[in-house]
Amino acid sequence: MDLIWLIPLLPGLGAALNGLVGIRFFSKQTAGLVAVSTMAVAFVLSVVAFLGLLGLPADERYHEVTVASWIPPIPLETANGIGSFEVPWAFALDPLSGMMLLVVTGIGLLIHVYSVGYIAHEPRGGVARFFCYLNLFCFFMLTLVLGSSFLVMFVGWEGVGLCSYLLIGYWYRKQSASDAGKKAFIVNRIGDWGFILGIFLVFFTFGTLDFREVAEAAAGMPVEVGFGVLSLICLFLFIGATGKSAQIPLYVWLPDAMEGPTPVSALIHAATMVTAGVYMVCRNAVLFSHAPMVMEVVAWIGVLTAFMAATIGLVQTDIKRVLAYSTVSQLGYMFLATGVGAFAAGAFHLMTHAFFKALLFLGSGSVIHGMNEEQDMRRMGGLKAYMPTTFWTMAIGAVAIAGIPPLAGFFSKDEILYRTFLHSQALWGIGALTAVMTAFYMFRLINMTFLGRYRGPEWGHPAGGEAHDDGGHGHAWHGPHESPRTMTAPLMVLAVGAVFAGFIGVPAALGGSNVIEHFLEPSFTAFGAFHAAEEAHHLSHTAELGLMALSVLLAAGAILFAYRNYVQQPAAADEMARTFAGPHRVLTNKYYVDELYGATVVRGTMEGANGLWTVDQRVVDGAVNGAGWTTIFSSWVSHVLDKYVVDGLVNLVAWVCAEASYLFRRAQTGLIQNYAFATLLGVFAFVTWYLLAR
Amino acid sequence: MLEITPLHYSLLSAALFMIGVIGVLVRRNVIIIFMSIELILNAVNINLVALSDQLQDLAGQVFVVFVIAVAAAEAAVGLGIIIAFYRNKETVNIDEIQIMRW
Numbered sequence: 001m002d003l004i005w006l007i008p009l010l011p012g013l014g015a016a017l018n019g020l021v022g023i024r025f026f027s028k029q030t031a032g033l034v035a036v037s038t039m040a041v042a043f044v045l046s047v048v049a050f051l052g053l054l055g056l057p058a059d060e061r062y063h064e065v066t067v068a069s070w071i072p073p074i075p076l077e078t079a080n081g082i083g084s085f086e087v088p089w090a091f092a093l094d095p096l097s098g099m100m101l102l103v104v105t106g107i108g109l110l111i112h113v114y115s116v117g118y119i120a121h122e123p124r125g126g127v128a129r130f131f132c133y134l135n136l137f138c139f140f141m142l143t144l145v146l147g148s149s150f151l152v153m154f155v156g157w158e159g160v161g162l163c164s165y166l167l168i169g170y171w172y173r174k175q176s177a178s179d180a181g182k183k184a185f186i187v188n189r190i191g192d193w194g195f196i197l198g199i200f201l202v203f204f205t206f207g208t209l210d211f212r213e214v215a216e217a218a219a220g221m222p223v224e225v226g227f228g229v230l231s232l233i234c235l236f237l238f239i240g241a242t243g244k245s246a247q248i249p250l251y252v253w254l255p256d257a258m259e260g261p262t263p264v265s266a267l268i269h270a271a272t273m274v275t276a277g278v279y280m281v282c283r284n285a286v287l288f289s290h291a292p293m294v295m296e297v298v299a300w301i302g303v304l305t306a307f308m309a310a311t312i313g314l315v316q317t318d319i320k321r322v323l324a325y326s327t328v329s330q331l332g333y334m335f336l337a338t339g340v341g342a343f344a345a346g347a348f349h350l351m352t353h354a355f356f357k358a359l360l361f362l363g364s365g366s367v368i369h370g371m372n373e374e375q376d377m378r379r380m381g382g383l384k385a386y387m388p389t390t391f392w393t394m395a396i397g398a399v400a401i402a403g404i405p406p407l408a409g410f411f412s413k414d415e416i417l418y419r420t421f422l423h424s425q426a427l428w429g430i431g432a433l434t435a436v437m438t439a440f441y442m443f444r445l446i447n448m449t450f451l452g453r454y455r456g457p458e459w460g461h462p463a464g465g466e467a468h469d470d471g472g473h474g475h476a477w478h479g480p481h482e483s484p485r486t487m488t489a490p491l492m493v494l495a496v497g498a499v500f501a502g503f504i505g506v507p508a509a510l511g512g513s514n515v516i517e518h519f520l521e522p523s524f525t526a527f528g529a530f531h532a533a534e535e536a537h538h539l540s541h542t543a544e545l546g547l548m549a550l551s552v553l554l555a556a557g558a559i560l561f562a563y564r565n566y567v568q569q570p571a572a573a574d575e576m577a578r579t580f581a582g583p584h585r586v587l588t589n590k591y592y593v594d595e596l597y598g599a600t601v602v603r604g605t606m607e608g609a610n611g612l613w614t615v616d617q618r619v620v621d622g623a624v625n626g627a628g629w630t631t632i633f634s635s636w637v638s639h640v641l642d643k644y645v646v647d648g649l650v651n652l653v654a655w656v657c658a659e660a661s662y663l664f665r666r667a668q669t670g671l672i673q674n675y676a677f678a679t680l681l682g683v684f685a686f687v688t689w690y691l692l693a694r
Numbered sequence: 695m696l697e698i699t700p701l702h703y704s705l706l707s708a709a710l711f712m713i714g715v716i717g718v719l720v721r722r723n724v725i726i727i728f729m730s731i732e733l734i735l736n737a738v739n740i741n742l743v744a745l746s747d748q749l750q751d752l753a754g755q756v757f758v759v760f761v762i763a764v765a766a767a768e769a770a771v772g773l774g775i776i777i778a779f780y781r782n783k784e785t786v787n788i789d790e791i792q793i794m795r796w
Binding site for chain 1: 715718719720788789791792793794795
């Protein structure tokens with residue numbers, strides 16, 4: 001466990017190696033090997049560390065490793081006098097970060113393996129660049145997960161933002177991709193603003209940035225009835241989380257992030273990046289549970305995001321965009337869980353979601369790969385025959401996300417819905433409706449892609465000898481085909497995960513003991529104050545089972561509805577779109593949120609910048625130019641004065657002298673004898689005067 | 695036979711002095727001017743010697759020796775200047791030497 005600092009460092013090393021040396025010198029295989037092997041070692045170390053953590057008694061599962069000092073103690077003013085601002089490079093392993101560690105390294109490793117196959121068509125330097133970014137992403141995410149203080153976490157937090165920008169804009173020659181990268185970066189920046197304000201306020205309030213010390217201090221404070229300083233901290237932190245985890249109002253970057261290569265989408269959506277916000281909220285569970293008002297905000301934002309994203313997902317036709325909105329929706333569930341105080345359920349859903357969402361994304365990548373970069377589901381269909389592995393694994397993922405028992409999604413989602421029901425029936429209602437829609441759009445995706453009639457483009461048959469070349473990849477397309485083994489193997493592993501990951505959280509009502517919740521519990525309470533917090537009001541197991549049965553039935557109904565609409569009677573879907581033309585148009589255009597932001601925030605910013613530019617041009621530059629002009633003018637005045645007044649005076653003196661000397665200079669003949677004669681006359685005059693004066 | 699009195703010496707000296715002064719003022723040849731200066735100096739010498747005899751004071755004669763020595767030095771320097779000048783201008787006419795004009 002003392003080697004946990006190596007876990008982030010290894011992908012970091014891989015990134016450095018690929019980035020500094022690889023882009024120029026590594027072959028595609030070497031670059032992939034470096035990236036995959038560093039992740040593999042990191043994963044092994046994570047497993048070892050996790051097992052070590054399991055070996056400790058439940059209330060001692062906290063292990064901190066200080067790698068180096070970072071910020072030496074600086075006295076800084078806080079709310080309680082002068083505090084000492086000290087931040088070491090320290091990594092902390094506790095149940096929550098241990099679980100995240102496994103998710104990030106495990107899913108990350110599979111995505112790395114998958115990428116080897118997916119990215120093989122890129123040029124050599126591009127492959128190394130891709131793996132460099134991918135490794136860097138994992139490096140920052142692991143730093144974020146393991147950081148023992150807000151500031152170390154913030155390093156990772158900013159780092160994943162940077163890497164998302166790099167990876168989404170990986171195909172930077174494509175305008176839409178580089179725009180999407182910028183969008184992700186800028187929207188994230190807005191969230192980061194909230195996060196860093198939260199960090200400032202945490203330090204100002206508690207005088208420390210260490211998670212454990214903050215939690216202990218917060219645990220000693222009373223639960224805030226109104227809106228106090230803890231609520232403000234939590235609100236700021238939650239703004240940060242909405243940016244990173246794509247919640248209303250900052251979710252707009254995530255669907256656009258589909259412009260990146262598909263493994264990147266999988267990495268962003270499943271293992272890293274978007275989970276950071278949820279993780280951060282869970283990490284500060286003690287703070288949040290002392291601010292009930294903010295918890296309520298979190299829950300409502302979560303459920304509204306879940307609902308809104310699910311409705312948009314209903315009508316999207318781009319296979320990756322459906323998945324993107326489903327991610328936003330599922331993240332909404334996680335925030336709903338944290339908002340109602342079920343942090344363990346949120347973290348549990350985060351983990352199960354990581355499995356099936358990575359699976360679905362990698363599967364969609366496999367489809368896109370096999371369809372020669374086609375992403376529109378309307379031009380797919382019937383692909384089950386061509387890519388069976390992809391179909392079956394993706395189907396498992398879809399069943400899992402739809403919440404059909406006994407797959408992973410069922411346990412985590414029902415736990416969230418159950419805990420929400422205990423908190424508020426209204427929230428539960430929206431959540432359950434969202435679950436229905438989730439089941440529907442996921443099976444809409446599966447049906448449109450794999451079942452029914454093939455609607456894609458024709459392809460040149462090798463026999464005909466007219467292998468056509470579209471997509472610009474430089475290799476002829478011979479129709480839909482199954483992806484190479486490096487791509488399907490991770491799919492199968494993830495499918496197994498999507499099936500079995502839920503069993504660690506079987507609720508008591510189904511005869512389980514909800515292992516994951518008890519395991520994670522110490523992370524959500526102040527250290528030393530560990531107690532298994534029992535819910536004050538419980539529903540009977542029967543009622544709980546009833547809720548479960550209801551949601552399963554609803555999901556199953558939605559699946560059947562999707563099957564009827566998109567496989568049995570493909571015309572029925574178009575029929576519905578026509579009947580509800582208005583809502584359909586609104587949903588297709590994603591509630592016009594992008595347009596709204598474009599018209600208000602983006603345009604406002606642009607016009608503000610233009611206005612400031614004008615001010616700069618007219619006022620600032622004007623002042624500078626005015627100063628220059630004034631200088632020129634005053635020096636001209638000075639020049640005139642010098643030339644005509646000062647020089648004039650000097651010349652006047654010279655002229656007066658010259659004119660005045662006109663008479664006398666005649667005497668200077670240059671003839672010595674004249675001078676001698678004058679001398680003689682003078683002598684005579686003196687002598688005469690002398691003699692006469694006697 | 696007329697006795698020679700100090701008055702005669704003074705008159706001779708004055709005459710020589712006036713001849714020298716007039717020579718300096720009116721002649722154009724630098725050599726002649728130079729010789730006129732020598733006349734002036736020797737007019738003074740005669741005066742000094744005569745008065746030394748009359749006053750029975752040797753200081754006058756000593757002074758004459760000094761004047762002769764200075765005159766010799768002056769002749770050397772003056773002739774040098776004249777030669778240098780002649781080499782440049784190929785003339786010793788004093789009217790030509792008027793470069794120090796306004």
